Amino acid sequence: MNQAIKKIDGLADPLTTPLEKLDIADPRRFEHDTWPPLFERLRNEAPVHYQADGPGGLDFWSISRYEDIVEIEKDWETFSSEPSIAILDPEPDMVVQMFIATDPPLHDDQRRAVQPAVAPRNLLEFEALIRERTQETLDALPIGETFDWVDRVSIDLTTKMLATLFDFPFERRHKLTEWSDAATSDARLTAGAGLSIDERRVIMIEMLQEFTQLWHDHKDDGKESFDLIRLLQKDPKTANLVDDPLGYMGNLMLLIVGGNDTTRNSMTGGVYFLNENPAEYDKLKADPSLISSMVSEIIRYQTPLPHMRRTTTKDTEFRGQHIPKDSRIVLWYVSANRDSDVIPNADEFIIDRPNVRNHLSFGCGIHRCMGNRLAEMQLRVLWEEIMKRFSRIEVVGEPVRTCNSFVRGYHKLPVRLHAL
Amino acid sequence: MPVVTFIEYDGTQHQVDADEGMSVMEVAMKYDVPGIDADCGGAAVCGTCHCFVESSGELSAADPTEESMLGLRPDRESNSRLSCQLRVSESAGDMTVRLPEFQM
Numbered sequence: 353m354n355q356a357i358k359k360i361d362g363l364a365d366p367l368t369t370p371l372e373k374l375d376i377a378d379p380r381r382f383e384h385d386t387w388p389p390l391f392e393r394l395r396n397e398a399p400v401h402y403q404a405d406g407p408g409g410l411d412f413w414s415i416s417r418y419e420d421i422v423e424i425e426k427d428w429e430t431f432s433s434e435p436s437i438a439i440l441d442p443e444p445d446m447v448v449q450m451f452i453a454t455d456p457p458l459h460d461d462q463r464r465a466v467q468p469a470v471a472p473r474n475l476l477e478f479e480a481l482i483r484e485r486t487q488e489t490l491d492a493l494p495i496g497e498t499f500d501w502v503d504r505v506s507i508d509l510t511t512k513m514l515a516t517l518f519d520f521p522f523e524r525r526h527k528l529t530e531w532s533d534a535a536t537s538d539a540r541l542t543a544g545a546g547l548s549i550d551e552r553r554v555i556m557i558e559m560l561q562e563f564t565q566l567w568h569d570h571k572d573d574g575k576e577s578f579d580l581i582r583l584l585q586k587d588p589k590t591a592n593l594v595d596d597p598l599g600y601m602g603n604l605m606l607l608i609v610g611g612n613d614t615t616r617n618s619m620t621g622g623v624y625f626l627n628e629n630p631a632e633y634d635k636l637k638a639d640p641s642l643i644s645s646m647v648s649e650i651i652r653y654q655t656p657l658p659h660m661r662r663t664t665t666k667d668t669e670f671r672g673q674h675i676p677k678d679s680r681i682v683l684w685y686v687s688a689n690r691d692s693d694v695i696p697n698a699d700e701f702i703i704d705r706p707n708v709r710n711h712l713s714f715g716c717g718i719h720r721c722m723g724n725r726l727a728e729m730q731l732r733v734l735w736e737e738i739m740k741r742f743s744r745i746e747v748v749g750e751p752v753r754t755c756n757s758f759v760r761g762y763h764k765l766p767v768r769l770h771a772l
Numbered sequence: 773m774p775v776v777t778f779i780e781y782d783g784t785q786h787q788v789d790a791d792e793g794m795s796v797m798e799v800a801m802k803y804d805v806p807g808i809d810a811d812c813g814g815a816a817v818c819g820t821c822h823c824f825v826e827s828s829g830e831l832s833a834a835d836p837t838e839e840s841m842l843g844l845r846p847d848r849e850s851n852s853r854l855s856c857q858l859r860v861s862e863s864a865g866d867m868t869v870r871l872p873e874f875q876m
């Protein structure tokens with residue numbers, strides 16, 4: 353298999369090349385889905401690993417074991433989320449500010465302001481609407497013809513949900529997907545395939561302009577709604593966020609990406625994993641009450657965000673290594689979720705595994721994914737409605753995966769539906 | 773053996789004999805008490821085993837990790853705790869914990 357990898361992408365053999373010669377964050381391993389052996393090696397040989405020359409020429413540390421990531425996330429005072437939660441540093445002339453990349457107390461204030469939008473009480477109200485939209489989307493799909501699941505289902509459903517969460521004009525909702533994709537496609541993280549800094553900036557400013565208009569439109573219409581914008585307006589601590597363009601822009605990027613890529617790619621991943629593991633699909637057909645458990649397993653197995661970054665606020669010792677102040681610490685959730693010391697048979701996709709909720713796809717600690725309940729609900733409703741309609745979703749070709757070390761996902765997945 | 777009483781949000785009560793040394797979260801899991809999710813399995817890093825302690829003997833105070841997680845709860849009260857951090861013991865005695873409307 354390693355020979356084949358070399359032929360495909362020209363990457364060094366992850367098992368025989370000296371570790372210091374490997375770029376752990378090389379996005380092509382995600383594009384070709386050849387990342388697991390490298391991270392298994394890291395967990396075994398170098399769980400706290402320093403790399404001198406990473407994306408954009410920056411150095412960083414890779415943390416690959418489950419328990420180590422949990423310990424680091426607990427200590428947010430030493431391992432800060434400022435100034436950035438991705439390997440790359442913020443661009444000096446456009447330091448956007450988002451609460452995922454801040455520490456308490458600012459983090460807690462801004463997070464608490466928007467949390468009610470995705471709290472389970474609000475979700476009960478959303479569920480009927482989400483189900484209706486899911487039914488519409490699924491009912492429009494052709495039976496027995498090849499089509500792209502990513503485009504017709506995953507993108508369609510997550511975009512509709514995002515428009516609802518922001519109370520964004522429904523007919524213009526495709527813009528949300530465009531902005532989300534732009535926010536995560538920095539060319540330095542995508543092996544050159546993404547956008548340049550200037551191109552991204554133009555798109556992000558367009559997003560800011562539209563959302564500034566939306567803020568003012570929402571402000572005065574007197575509508576009672578639990579959408580994210582009105583929640584920010586209602587909380588005294590964030591009521592003037594629009595006056596701080598970089599803060600507003602940052603939090604929009606966070607909420608749009610957080611509600612988009614993650615769910616979208618788990619919607620696609622589930623279809624793919626069930627095709628690869630027909631025995632698991634048989635289990636699901638025999639007992640559809642496994643859907644909730646399967647949803648957690650899909651989210652673990654996909655790990656739509658492979659990493660988050662922290663930055664040390666002081667010199668520190670960790671697992672016997674000296675880590676200087678201002679070091680970039682990359683927490684590889686994608687690796688932790690395959691750590692068999694914590695998750696038995698972690699490389700296998702098992703929809704009814706014990707302790708299925710114990711995974712790190714949502715991260716942990718104070719930055720743990722705020723929308724996790726919404727994401728799980730969207731996926732649960734999707735699979736409930738799929739099982740009512742189709743006997744099988746057959747994957748008829750290899751997926752086209754994203755070449756990105758921050759978003760692990762799919763551009764395309766050709767499928768064919770079989771009627772009940 | 774100390775007795776732990778769980779009161780669900782809708783008022784349903786579950787009274788169980790708890791083994792010393794277990795956490796209140798583990799007791800809830802063992803007896804299938806609904807309303808506690810415990811996504812992180814007991815490390816105090818997910819906040820999904822939140823409860824309100826109505827009565828108990830002596831309990832250890834929340835450590836900084838638990839404190840930061842409780843700080844994110846929109847429904848936090850002065851008796852909020854993460855049940856994974858509450859240990860059943862002779863000194864903690866019989867406990868009554870109320871469960872929140874939702875975990876997140």
